[in-house]
Amino acid sequence: DFIHALENDIKPAFGSSKNEFEKYLSNGIINWGDPVSRVMEDGNLLIAQAKASQTTPLVTVLLEGPPGSGKTSLAATIAKTADFPFIKICSPENMIGFTETAKCQAIKKIFDDAYKSPLSCVIIDDIERLLDYVPIGPRFSNLVLQALLVLLKIPPPHGRKLLVIGTTSRKDVLKEMEMASTFSAIVHVSNISTADHLMCVLDNTELFNKEEMQTLQRKTAGKKLWIGIKKLLVLMEMARQIEDSHRILKFLCLLEEEAMLDILVL
Amino acid sequence: DFIHALENDIKPAFGSSKNEFEKYLSNGIINWGDPVSRVMEDGNLLIAQAKASQTTPLVTVLLEGPPGSGKTSLAATIAKTADFPFIKICSPENMIGFTETAKCQAIKKIFDDAYKSPLSCVIIDDIERLLDYVPIGPRFSNLVLQALLVLLKIPPPHGRKLLVIGTTSRKDVLKEMEMASTFSAIVHVSNISTADHLMCVLDNTELFNKEEMQTLQRKTAGKKLWIGIKKLLVLMEMARQIEDSHRILKFLCLLEEEAMLDILVL
Amino acid sequence: DFIHALENDIKPAFGSSKNEFEKYLSNGIINWGDPVSRVMEDGNLLIAQAKASQTTPLVTVLLEGPPGSGKTSLAATIAKTADFPFIKICSPENMIGFTETAKCQAIKKIFDDAYKSPLSCVIIDDIERLLDYVPIGPRFSNLVLQALLVLLKIPPPHGRKLLVIGTTSRKDVLKEMEMASTFSAIVHVSNISTADHLMCVLDNTELFNKEEMQTLQRKTAGKKLWIGIKKLLVLMEMARQIEDSHRILKFLCLLEEEAMLDILVL
Amino acid sequence: DFIHALENDIKPAFGSSKNEFEKYLSNGIINWGDPVSRVMEDGNLLIAQAKASQTTPLVTVLLEGPPGSGKTSLAATIAKTADFPFIKICSPENMIGFTETAKCQAIKKIFDDAYKSPLSCVIIDDIERLLDYVPIGPRFSNLVLQALLVLLKIPPPHGRKLLVIGTTSRKDVLKEMEMASTFSAIVHVSNISTADHLMCVLDNTELFNKEEMQTLQRKTAGKKLWIGIKKLLVLMEMARQIEDSHRILKFLCLLEEEAMLDILVL
Amino acid sequence: DFIHALENDIKPAFGSSKNEFEKYLSNGIINWGDPVSRVMEDGNLLIAQAKASQTTPLVTVLLEGPPGSGKTSLAATIAKTADFPFIKICSPENMIGFTETAKCQAIKKIFDDAYKSPLSCVIIDDIERLLDYVPIGPRFSNLVLQALLVLLKIPPPHGRKLLVIGTTSRKDVLKEMEMASTFSAIVHVSNISTADHLMCVLDNTELFNKEEMQTLQRKTAGKKLWIGIKKLLVLMEMARQIEDSHRILKFLCLLEEEAMLDILVL
Amino acid sequence: DFIHALENDIKPAFGSSKNEFEKYLSNGIINWGDPVSRVMEDGNLLIAQAKASQTTPLVTVLLEGPPGSGKTSLAATIAKTADFPFIKICSPENMIGFTETAKCQAIKKIFDDAYKSPLSCVIIDDIERLLDYVPIGPRFSNLVLQALLVLLKIPPPHGRKLLVIGTTSRKDVLKEMEMASTFSAIVHVSNISTADHLMCVLDNTELFNKEEMQTLQRKTAGKKLWIGIKKLLVLMEMARQIEDSHRILKFLCLLEEEAMLDILVL
Ligand SMILES: Nc1ncnc2c1ncn2[C@@H]1O[C@H](COP(=O)(O)OP(=O)(O)OP(=O)(O)O)[C@@H](O)[C@H]1O
Ligand SMILES: Nc1ncnc2c1ncn2[C@@H]1O[C@H](COP(=O)(O)OP(=O)(O)OP(=O)(O)O)[C@@H](O)[C@H]1O
Ligand SMILES: Nc1ncnc2c1ncn2[C@@H]1O[C@H](COP(=O)(O)OP(=O)(O)OP(=O)(O)O)[C@@H](O)[C@H]1O
Ligand SMILES: Nc1ncnc2c1ncn2[C@@H]1O[C@H](COP(=O)(O)OP(=O)(O)OP(=O)(O)O)[C@@H](O)[C@H]1O
Numbered sequence A, B, C, D, E, F: 001d002f003i004h005a006l007e008n009d010i011k012p013a014f015g016s017s018k019n020e021f022e023k024y025l026s027n028g029i030i031n032w033g034d035p036v037s038r039v040m041e042d043g044n045l046l047i048a049q050a051k052a053s054q055t056t057p058l059v060t061v062l063l064e065g066p067p068g069s070g071k072t073s074l075a076a077t078i079a080k081t082a083d084f085p086f087i088k089i090c091s092p093e094n095m096i097g098f099t100e101t102a103k104c105q106a107i108k109k110i111f112d113d114a115y116k117s118p119l120s121c122v123i124i125d126d127i128e129r130l131l132d133y134v135p136i137g138p139r140f141s142n143l144v145l146q147a148l149l150v151l152l153k154i155p156p157p158h159g160r161k162l163l164v165i166g167t168t169s170r171k172d173v174l175k176e177m178e179m180a181s182t183f184s185a186i187v188h189v190s191n192i193s194t195a196d197h198l199m200c201v202l203d204n205t206e207l208f209n210k211e212e213m214q215t216l217q218r219k220t221a222g223k224k225l226w227i228g229i230k231k232l233l234v235l236m237e238m239a240r241q242i243e244d245s246h247r248i249l250k251f252l253c254l255l256e257e258e259a260m261l262d263i264l265v266l
């Protein structure tokens, strides 16, 4: 009746998750440089370990990086690549207004489901949000924190394997909570920080024509910047609303404001 | 049955909101200068983006400025201009004495309703009040804060678009709570700070006659002041109760007290 | 059926309030000097505004002054002078041992009732007590605070007018809570601070005979003192229990102790 | 039916209180000196005021002094002297393990009962204990505090008079809580601080014989000491257990230890 | 029916307590020196006072000393010596996981039972544990604290007598909580601090033979040590597991580690 | 019916525990050096004491050491060695999302069960997790703490014996909570800190061939390192995923990163 369970209990779980997954993958991943490739490689190594090892049937990894650097999308992409029979995302979106106890139960349910499949992947997205963390105080749900601390240490039942991918913008906080060290590995997700990375992102869209791209390359060459891929995509979308003649100027202005780009001589 | 939903679920929602809206628009907007125009322009650009973009179906903007500077009225005006099929205001007025949980549910309900319409606008008015914020402590509802932090990041379902307009007098607090940075854009709403702006407001009412207006212009020319449009309207109304001969004097006295106007030589 | 409501719902509300009101007015108001007259004048101006204005249908005023300076009695007197169809006092007396939630509901109920009358006056007495404020901590009911902050900003429904009179001994605390600035106007209620004011109060009672009054005038002339009218009336009553010959001496002793009167040479 | 109420509701209340009262009076009051007489005189003046005055139908007095100085017994004695138709003691003894809300209700009930009698006396014993006060934190029941703050200000209904006697060992704390100033009068209860006072207490008992008394007088003459009457009575009782020959020595030892008496040369 | 109550209600209460008592007395008391004798003497004096005095029917004593110094056993021994018709121990053992309210009720029940017997003894064991005290914060149950503070002051009903024995390792904390001063007497329980005391304990057991005892005496003579009798008995038991030849060495090692004994030259 | 109880109540309890135990023992214990042997010896001594002694029927020991140093596995191994009729592990794994009260009850249940067997062993695993401890604040469940503090002091009923083994990574915190000193003995579990210990662990697996082992020995000889056995096993498993030629290099890199190994010259 294991086969039975697989068909009735696990497949549907995956099914519904699959739909949920598409959402996080809808805008796609632009490979704008080395930092992106490295995350994917580390992901693949951990997938291999989760699949192969007998002594470490629980593999846990934390994707950490600044807000909007692409952590959730990368976690979803790695999980999809792994192609495990059970994949589930544990996200604050589905727990708005939940009591601490309800949150714990919902999280525990996801892990209990995962333990039933021979090979599972659970994404714990936006951990600081799951913890109701706010820097004033600071305040957070200790009940949820303790649940996660324990769940990150329980090996799955004999014969099962589990890969857990967590994401956070506050590695510092997770360290203070003694959670960061509980993960088997920590992988850094970077903001875009060089003009080359920026041009690489722009190449992937049709916002500017060839000539404009050359202007942009000249204007930004050698400059330092600091912006998450998520925000960059928003700025590009704002620029798109502007009439053609002003678009490049507006884009550079927005970029200067948001990306801490040093002096732009236009 | 989408058409059906539109007719039964969304239209009425809008209907009742419309009545509620009139309330916030009843005194009208006086365009007393550049700061007012700029807010309206930024509003229009964001409406355009919300309508057009496919990659950023969620557009969020924060109107921030001193108490009584006109944030709520401007938010309502922008939302009305947008003329989306679904508009709803989420205001502390309707949640007096609510528990944290009840507040969360009420807020979530508004967003869930918005997700059902192809094009929606939600105003989150007076965010610090929704959060039960008080500077002593400080104290605030972390449950409501976390709900808003999550709701400001969830994209609407495939094919739907959502414009969220928040208002606050405490941008500093929202920054500390890591909420300010969650908005796609932040727009500043100004107090009245020059004599020209003041005269422009007075021009729009029939409180003083031509001669009095000239006196006022002479008395205030070149002075610095600092007053919100809301308070200014109250002072004008107080002055109106005074008999004609003393009105201008009383008005200048009140103004000096409330608007930090520097030395008034009468 | 508006007429019906007026007769059934509002009149009785006023009726019971009227009885309650007599209580606060039973000892009467002694006009012991300019500070008293000024409070009454300001009160009258605000009554006029509340009655006349269309653009500011909500007028709110805070009477603030030291403990026992006569705030509650003056608020009740102003409300009586206004002679509005609906008057209600919202006082901690009626909420002893209430939970925060029950307090909020009771307060909200008073405002909801007021909104039904075309012209209403609500007294929010002893705000720091309504808030369960204690300087140790400090502690207070944030739920009640937030309810008041919101209620002080909601304009009454179209066509209705509302005058709100608050009283407090802790303007400083209300400022910290960002509540003081929510009022349209703030009026100061003074302690008795000169010998003239004192003699004026004594003139209004028959505690001392003519000769004694002259002695008292001589003894106190030019002295500074600092005492609330409420405490002064208690001291006078204590002195009244003393036999005739010692009364004036006892009274001066008590006064020196309680009123920080500088050196009394007897 | 007022007469009816008096007979059915108030008399029994007094009856049961009377029994309770005997308890606090069982050991009697030793008038060991001026400080004791003065408390009784002040008490009598306040009783007179409570009975006579029309403008101050509520008289409140706080008996404050070190632990064991005799506050409760003196309060009970004053209340008995007053001989009012309604007397009730509100004491933490009867509220062990009560929730804050239950405490508030019990206290309110006592006052509500008192309001029904034309002339009433309520003792609020050991206020810091009623407040569940502990200096660590400090912590206390704000709900009970707020109830007391309000009850100490409400005048009894028209035609009724009420004397409230509070007792506390922590006047400083009650000041911080802004409760001390709410009382019409504050009366200090003293510890025994001179050898004369001590001898006066010993005179009232048969613990030592004439000769021993002379020895004690010689040993203690001119010494400073600091002890509450309650503790002194315990030490005397301890000494009584000792065989005759050692009793006076043991008593002086105990006294030196507990009463901070300066160097005893035996 | 008093006799009836005695037979039905009190005797069984005592009966069950007796069994409980045996537990605390099972290892016996070794009179290892003066400090032990003095505690027993003080105990006897207080028993006498509790039995004899009419004016102080409530006698309360606090046994305080370091952890494991023998407080609980000594309290039980004193209570047994007293041989009162009602003896009850109020210990945290029987209240694991109790809510604050449940604890208060359980404690109050013990006192209420005691009030029914003419002569009773109540042991309040391990007060800091009853209070759920932890130095971090510090945290403790204020509800239980307040209940104890009140119970330690209530005299038993007319004609009844009550001896209360409290034990604590944290006299300092009880002082801060203003509880220590509520006891009629405070008695110190000492750790073992001299070699003589140590030898006296060893003399009472058959752990070492005569020769070994002489070696030990030589090794420890004149050394300072600091260890509770409870811990010392554990170390002796550990040494007993070691084979004969190494036992004395192991014992001295353990002693040096745990008892802060200064340099042991072996 | 004692035999009956043994068969029905205790055996099954042990049975289920046995399965649970296998889990903690599945990876086995590698005796990589002296520190491991010493823990096992101390364990055996305590088992002997628990079995033999009449005066100390309760023996409690705390295994403390850095995260991942092998505390849980060693505790389980000692418990298994003891081979007592009743063994139970009290672990946070089985209490995720439990309320404080539920946790207390679950813990108390385990001890109550243990008291029924003549010879029992209870492991309290990961005490800081059972306490919901987090260093921010710090916060923890005082209810659970107090329950443990009491349970660690209660001797089992007459004739029964109990060995309690606790584990923790935060001895410092347990000291602050005054829990560490409640244990009869404290045993330190070490991280791997010398190259010899490391080589000893590698010898026990087939990850590297003879030649590679020699290279590793040369590279690490005389270096200091600091790593828990648990983490080391994970690194070895990661290295196993790498192709043969790079494995040794990858392993040394990982080791350098995680084990604070000083300069590795490759
Ligand atoms: N290389 C990339 N890595 C990640 N995201 C990318 C990349 N290229 C494009 N994207 C797009 O950028 C967006 C990243 O948003 P995402 O929500 O994953 O960021 P995040 O770091 O999780 O943000 P937050 O800190 O707010 O949780 C997505 O829309 C994704 O499709
Ligand atoms: N240019 C303007 N901008 C905004 N409000 C205006 C303007 N001209 C006139 N008004 C009037 O001024 C008032 C502004 O009040 P509003 O409640 O919008 O201010 P607010 O900033 O939201 O105040 P608060 O900080 O108290 O929430 C409204 O009555 C509005 O009709
Ligand atoms: N000019 C006056 N103004 C106010 N009260 C007066 C005046 N003359 C006499 N009184 C009497 O003085 C007393 C003032 O007491 P009231 O309760 O109003 O003071 P309060 O400031 O509200 O005190 P609290 O700070 O305790 O709330 C009343 O009995 C009132 O009848
Ligand atoms: N002059 C006196 N004043 C007060 N009490 C006296 C006096 N003479 C004798 N006594 C006796 O002294 C004892 C005083 O105890 P009481 O409980 O009244 O003190 P207290 O100040 O209320 O103590 P606590 O601070 O503990 O509440 C009583 O037994 C009382 O009978």
Ligand SMILES: Nc1ncnc2c1ncn2[C@@H]1O[C@H](COP(=O)(O)OP(=O)(O)OP(=O)(O)O)[C@@H](O)[C@H]1O
Residues within 6 Å of the ligand: E024, E025, E026, E027, E028, E029, E030, E031, E032, E036, E066, E067, E068, E069, E070, E071, E072, E073, E074, E126, E169, E229, E230, E233, F153
């Ligand atoms: N002179 C003595 N005084 C007290 N206990 C003694 C003495 N001699 C032997 N003992 C034994 O020493 C042990 C003392 O333990 P007990 O629990 O009474 O100490 P405690 O101070 O209450 O400890 P804790 O601080 O942990 O509550 C008991 O087993 C008791 O039988």
Ligand SMILES: Nc1ncnc2c1ncn2[C@@H]1O[C@H](COP(=O)(O)OP(=O)(O)OP(=O)(O)O)[C@@H](O)[C@H]1O
Residues within 6 Å of the ligand: A153, F024, F025, F026, F027, F028, F029, F030, F031, F032, F036, F066, F067, F068, F069, F070, F071, F072, F073, F074, F126, F169, F229, F230, F233
């Ligand atoms: N000598 C050893 N001592 C302990 N564990 C060992 C030893 N040799 C190998 N192991 C293995 O190392 C791992 C130790 O993990 P364990 O969970 O016991 O550590 P821990 O200190 O309890 O960790 P944590 O601090 O996370 O609770 C187990 O898989 C165990 O099988």
Ligand SMILES: [Mg+2]
Residues within 6 Å of the ligand: A071, A072, A073, A125, A126, A167
């Ligand atoms: Mg994310």
Ligand SMILES: [Mg+2]
Residues within 6 Å of the ligand: B071, B072, B073, B125, B126, B167
């Ligand atoms: Mg607003």
Ligand SMILES: [Mg+2]
Residues within 6 Å of the ligand: C071, C072, C073, C125, C126, C167
């Ligand atoms: Mg007042």
Ligand SMILES: [Mg+2]
Residues within 6 Å of the ligand: D071, D072, D073, D125, D126, D167
């Ligand atoms: Mg007292």
Ligand SMILES: [Mg+2]
Residues within 6 Å of the ligand: E071, E072, E073, E125, E126, E167
């Ligand atoms: Mg003890």
Ligand SMILES: [Mg+2]
Residues within 6 Å of the ligand: F071, F072, F073, F125, F126, F167
């Ligand atoms: Mg462990």
